[in-house]
Amino acid sequence: MLKIGVISNIGLSHVERLGSREGIFKAKMEITTNFDENSTLIVNGDDDMLATLKGKDLKYNLKTFGFEKDNTIYCVDFEMNDNDTIFNVMIDNKIEKFYIPTVGEHNIYNAMAAILVGKTLNLTLDEIRNGLETLEITKSRMDVIKNDNYTVIDSVYNASVDSMRAALKVLNRYKTRRVAILGDIFEMGSFAEEGHKQVGKDASENADVIIAIGKDAEFISKEALENNMNKDNVHHFATKEEAMENFKNILQKGDTILVKASRGMHLEEVVEFLNK
Numbered sequence: 001m002l003k004i005g006v007i008s009n010i011g012l013s014h015v016e017r018l019g020s021r022e023g024i025f026k027a028k029m030e031i032t033t034n035f036d037e038n039s040t041l042i043v044n045g046d047d048d049m050l051a052t053l054k055g056k057d058l059k060y061n062l063k064t065f066g067f068e069k070d071n072t073i074y075c076v077d078f079e080m081n082d083n084d085t086i087f088n089v090m091i092d093n094k095i096e097k098f099y100i101p102t103v104g105e106h107n108i109y110n111a112m113a114a115i116l117v118g119k120t121l122n123l124t125l126d127e128i129r130n131g132l133e134t135l136e137i138t139k140s141r142m143d144v145i146k147n148d149n150y151t152v153i154d155s156v157y158n159a160s161v162d163s164m165r166a167a168l169k170v171l172n173r174y175k176t177r178r179v180a181i182l183g184d185i186f187e188m189g190s191f192a193e194e195g196h197k198q199v200g201k202d203a204s205e206n207a208d209v210i211i212a213i214g215k216d217a218e219f220i221s222k223e224a225l226e227n228n229m230n231k232d233n234v235h236h237f238a239t240k241e242e243a244m245e246n247f248k249n250i251l252q253k254g255d256t257i258l259v260k261a262s263r264g265m266h267l268e269e270v271v272e273f274l275n276k
Contacts, residue, residue: 001038002038002039002040002120002121003034003035003036003038003039003040004039004040004041004042004117004120004121005031005032005035005039005040005041005042006041006042006043006113006117007028007029007031007041007042007043007044007050008044008109008110008113009044009047009050009109009162010024010025010028010047010048010049010050011024011160011161011162012024012160012161012162012188012191012195013160013161013162013187014027014187015187015188015189015191015195016187016188016189016190016191017187017189021049022049025049025050032060035059035060036059036060037059037060037061039060039061040060040061040062040063040120041053041058041060041061041062041063042063042064042065042113042116042117042120043062043063043064043065044064044065044066044109044113045064045065045066045068045070045071045072046066046067046068046071046109047066050064051064054070063116063120065109065112065113065115065116066109066112069090072116073089073090073091073112073115073116074089074090074112075087075088075089075090075108075112076088076089076090076095078105078108080103080104080170080173081103082103082144082146082151083101083102083103083144084099084100084101084102084103085099085100085102085103085104085107085108086098086099087100087108087111089112089115091115091119091125096125098111098115098128098129098132099129099132099133100132100133100135101133101135101137102135102137102141102142103142103144103170104142104166104167104169104170105166105169106162106163106166107142111132114128114131114132115128115132118131138157139157140154140155140156140157140268140271141155141157142154142155142167142170143155145271145275147274147275149251149253149254149255149274150251150253150254150255150256150257150274151174151176151255151256151257152257152259152271152274152275153167153170153171153256153257153258153259154259154268154271155167155258155259155260156259156260156261156263156265156266156267156268156270156271157263158262158263159183159185159260159261159262159263160185161185161188161195161196161198161199163260164182164185164199164202164260165198165199165202167258167260168180168199168202168203168205168206168207168258169206170258171206171207171256171258172205172206172207174256176254176255176256177208177209177252177254177255177256178206178207178208178209178255178256178258179207179208179209179210179211179250179251179255179256179257179258180203180206180207180209180210180211180257180258180260181211181213181243181257181258181259181260181267181270182199182203182210182211182212182213182217182220182258182260182261183212183213183214183217183240183260183261183262183265183267184196184213184214184215184216184217184261184262184264184265185199185216185261185262186262186264186265187262188216192216192219193216193219196216196217196218196219196220196223197219197220197222197223198223199220199223200212200219200220200221200222200223200224200226200227201223201224201227203220203224204223204224204227204228204229205227207258208233209233209234209235209250209255210224210229210233210234210235211235211236211237211243211250212234212235212236212237213236213237213238213239213240213243213261213265213267213270214238214239214261214265215238217236217261218236220236221234221235221236235250240265240266240267240269240270243270244269244270244273247273247274257274259271259274
C-alpha cells in the first residue's frame with residue numbers, strides 16, 4: 001500500500017501544547033510510524049529541523065523541496081505579481097515552469113510539496129501544472145484587493161509566527177508606503193512574547209508603518225521600536241475598534257496595507273472598513 005506524508009515546516013504553531021519546536025518536530029514525525037519501504041515522506045528541506053533527515057538511513061523514501069540546491073527539487077527563480085506567481089523548479093536536472101494563482105514564497109514551498117506528491121503518484125508534469133493553475137485559495141488567505149484609496153492584502157483567515165513573517169515578505173515587495181496591521185497570534189502559551197517579538201523584528205524590516213492590535217501584539221510594536229523604527233510610525237491599540245477610529249490619522253491614500261491576525265481577532269472587520 002502506497003503511503004505519502006508531507007511536512008511543510010516546523011514552526012511555532014501548537015507550541016502551547018507541545019512545548020517547543022523539538023516537541024512539534026517529534027509530534028509531526030509520528031506520521032511515519034507505520035511507514036515502510038513503499039512509503040514516501042515529503043518535507044521542506046530548507047527547514048533546519050527537517051533538513052536533519054537528509055542522508056539518514058530511513059525505512060521509507062525521503063523527498064525534499066525548497067530553494068537550496070541539495071533538495072530533491074528546488075526553486076531556481078520566480079516572478080511574483082499582485083495576485084499570482086510564476087516560478088521555475090529544477091526537476092531531474094531540467095528546469096520546469098509552473099504557475100499558481102496566489103502570492104508568497106511560502107506558497108511556492110506549498111506548490112513544490114504538491115509537485116512531489118504528484119510525481120510520487122506518477123502524474124505527468126502537465127497534469128501537475130494544470131492542478132496548480134486551477135488552484136482555488138481559501139478566502140482571506142493573501143487576497144489582494146485594490147480600491148480607490150488602498151491596496152489591501154487580506155490575510156485574516158488565521159495566523160502563526162511563520163505565516164506572519166511570510167506575509168510581511170510579500171508586503172515588502174510593494175513600492176508604495178507599506179502598512180502592517182497585525183493582531184494577536186493565539187495559542188502561543190509561554191512563547192507568546194518571543195513569537196510576537198520575532199514578528200515585530202520582521203515587521204520593522206518589511207513595513208514602513210506598523211499598527212499592532214491586541215494584548216500580545218504590544219510585543220510586536222515594542223520590538224519594532226527596539227529595532228530603531230521611527231516611533232511616529234509604530235502604533236499599538238488594545239482593540240480593533242480603537243485602531244479603526246485612528247486610521248484617519250495614520251493611513252494615507254495609496255498605501256499598501258497587510259491585515260493579519262489569528263482568526264479569533266476578527267480583523268475581517270478591519271478589511272471591510274478599509275474597503276468601504
